Amino acid sequence: MTKSNFPENFLWGGAVAANQCEGAYDVDGKGLSPVDILPDAHHGRWEALMNPKDALTKTYDFYPSHESIDFYHRFKEDIALMAEMGFKTFRTSICWARIFPNGDDAEPNEAGLKFYDDLFDECLKYGIEPLVTIQHFDTPVALMTKYNGWEDRRLIDLYLNYAEILFKRYRDKVKYWLTFNEINMILHIPFFGGGMDLNGKDNPEQIKYQAAHHQLVASAKATKLAHEINPDFKVGCMLAAGETYPKTCRPEDVWAALQANREGYFFIDVQARGEYPSYSRRFFKEHGIELDIADGDLDILKKHTVDFISFSYYSTRLVSTSEDDKQTEGNVFATLKNPYLKASEWGWQIDPLGFRTTMNALYDRYQKPLFVVENGLGAVDTVEADGSIQDDYRIDYLREHIQAMGEAVQDGVELWGYTTWGCIDLISASTGEMSKRYGFIYVDRDNDGNGTLNRSRKKSFDWYKKVIATNGADL
């Protein structure tokens, strides 16, 4: 067996998000979350995502997240399976509407708080460190109706009030916090990222960047608050990462790639360096964006930067300025097909070396510890006659990415941990379906909501257990 490339105490684990696994959408006083009003991809998910107020008035036949994999009632069994794999950490999010059903209620909902107490206790029982996202595509729907989500500055205080409740309640149970999942996603999916409906608005870019400013200020204020409540807390930002390559060495392509990369860096430049990057001035001017910045905002951003940088990585992207090259829509990001890469069944291009490149680029730029909090392969799994699931394709994907990550560590990148996305099968964010599976743990549930919800171990389960046991040496 080769030597481990990973530091001692490396945090191996897996990630989920409340809105994609909990189900129990109206249980114990919970209010509506964005996913609760959306159908799956075959019944207009993207149309609904881009026009959520309209979706709210409609009734669909089936809402994938209403029951989801019922993690809400089955988390003990699920955490036990994660413990069996040897997880050191488990990333999940807190559903804001479980704690404040309307987002702006005077008092928090005790039943919601209790649920997360029980969940974190269960993790700690096995020595699993919870890693908690405060807002993962989960601004309560009521805040869209009343304020159009993060377009409204008042969301900052509502979020802080919510964050304060969490920091105090879980002060001794949770150490690692992420303020916003994939904060740059607000530019692409404003309803998920910011609880906003931009349909029919004539200045969507202005609104998106203003909302982003509100989130950046909220993130910095939450970081301040977290450190006051418990100086041991580690607060991170979270970026949907993945370098964009130029299609050719034509200088225009190289420039376009640099611009594309800045779209994501923009957020982390603020959260990790503490100020708007100099290039943003020109960008705002050319796009007619004028940020309304309140007194004290810039000071808060400057003083309360994050402790570490977390990110999701699924693939790289490719850009060209030639008229002949057509951008093809991936599920979320537009990209060209890279002829050197294979792709998943959903067209997400597979690029382990791009992972190493992305990590090096992030570390070079910020010199802060990194944490990979999402990575994995969405694939259709087949249950064999004997009940087994032979997901060698998933093992191959993860092996290559873990190898690349080990190389990045050897390149000098400081890396705290790795949580694979969807360690237990759950509802896909982009498709709303079960068939796009990422897990080591299979859940018997189909796209129409049929199935026993029974859990079983895939082949990758034992493989990942071995990876963790050997600190990434035996892949």
Ligand code: BGP
């Ligand atoms: C990220 C999100 C996750 C997750 C993942 C995979 O953008 O943070 O919530 O869903 O992508 O995407 P999908 O579920 O669409 O396959």
